[in-house]
Amino acid sequence: MKSMTSSIRRFLREEDGAAAVEYGLLVALIALAVAAVVITLGTNLKTVFTKIGTCVATPSAANCTFP
Numbered sequence: 244m245k246s247m248t249s250s251i252r253r254f255l256r257e258e259d260g261a262a263a264v265e266y267g268l269l270v271a272l273i274a275l276a277v278a279a280v281v282i283t284l285g286t287n288l289k290t291v292f293t294k295i296g297t298c299v300a301t302p303s304a305a306n307c308t309f310p
Contacts, residue, residue: 294306
C-alpha cells in the first residue's frame with residue numbers, strides 16, 4: 244500500500260506531461276499559420292495563373308498587361 248501511495252504522489256509531482264501539452268499547442272499553432280499562408284498563397288497563385296492562361300488563349304484581351 245505504501246508503494247502505491249508513493250507512486251501516486253510521484254505521478255502528481257511529475258511535470259513532463261505539461262511540457263508535452265505545451266509542445267502540442269505550439270505544433271498546432273504552427274500548423275494553423277502554415278495553413279493560412281498556403282491558403283492565401285494558393286489563392287493568389289490561382290489568380291495569376293488564370294490571368295496568364297487567359298492571356299495565352301486570347302493575347303488581345305484587355306487585362307493582359309503585366310508589370
